[in-house]
Amino acid sequence: MKSDEFFALVRRWMTIHLPLSRRLSPHTIRSYKTALNTLLAYLGETRHLKLEQVGFEAITRNSMSEFLSWLMDVRQLSATTANQRLAAIKSFLSYCAGEDPALVAIWLDIKKVRPARAPELAPDALSMPAVEALIRAPGQHTSRGLRDTTMILLLFDAAARIQEVLDLRLGDVNTTPGIGQVTLTGKGRKTRTLPIMDKTGRHLEQYLDVFHPGARAPETLFFYTGRAGQHHQMSQDNVTYLLNKHAAVARVNSPDLPEKIHAHQLRHARAMQMLRAGVPLPHIKEFLGHANIATTSIYASADNQMVREAIQKAAGTTTDLAPIWKGPDDLILRLAGLK
Incomplete structure (x- = not known):
């Protein structure tokens, strides 16, 4: 051909x-x-x-x-x-x-x-103390602090992928106490509706009062950034920058926070928390929006690895028994939709 x-x-x-x-x-x-x-x-x-x-x-x-x-x-x-x-x-x-x-x-x-x-690498989940320190770091005495706190909390509570949160519309969020939920659009444009904690719902409602006062059109972006008086969708790089800025503050009280933070670490942390709370893997699979349960199973493997590391650490106190890369090409790429 x-x-x-x-x-x-x-x-x-x-x-x-x-x-x-x-x-x-x-x-x-x-x-x-x-x-x-x-x-x-x-x-x-x-x-x-x-x-x-x-x-x-x-x-x-x-x-x-x-x-x-x-x-x-x-x-x-x-x-x-x-x-x-x-x-x-x-x-x-x-x-x-x-x-x-x-x-x-x-x-x-x-x-x-x-x-x-x-x-099979263990997911780089944040510890719960690190998650809590990261959520507290932005503070809520400024509108940006409120926004960042709300975003970090939602990323964790819904175990959401970063783009899923950036794609959220007002109509996707329900903050009613007891039945609060968010509808996320994930890979393959598949949607899943997840329950959220009442605490998260209260933060979302507080955020809505500040950033979306008055009439709220369902198709309006939930999180946004302002440029020239217009609302635009935030980028993934923007969120990563914010996470690392707040992590630098949180690291003072939580030294175990890694030097570089990314949103997926919050997703991993939520999955590990659910696993340790006894939530069955099939339920965690649906919560995370995984297509295959084998992807979810890595969290169980990670938990077993943590147990192994704890055992090895404890055993470390005992005595060892033995030492042991333009022109026409550029045009072709553009015509094909590759540039």
């Missing part, structure tokens, strides 16, 4: 199928775009193919296996990230097979490429 036919399918996938048919978020679409751009870089570096030479004949089971290794060995990506790039390519080829039966054989062949084995 010629290069123009290859990139025509890329364009339809990126600009029509993903955003309109599958209704994926811009963040997810960017991830798919990164995967395809990385594949093109790989074909350029290892097969010396210019963009106008790229076609489906370059995508074989062998080349994709080598692509996976190249991602980890040359690009220094983790196994998990490399597997995400591979999954995105497989998703693209699945779409292509549906568009052109002549490509079914290629798709079926690439499906056989096994993901790299990723080590």
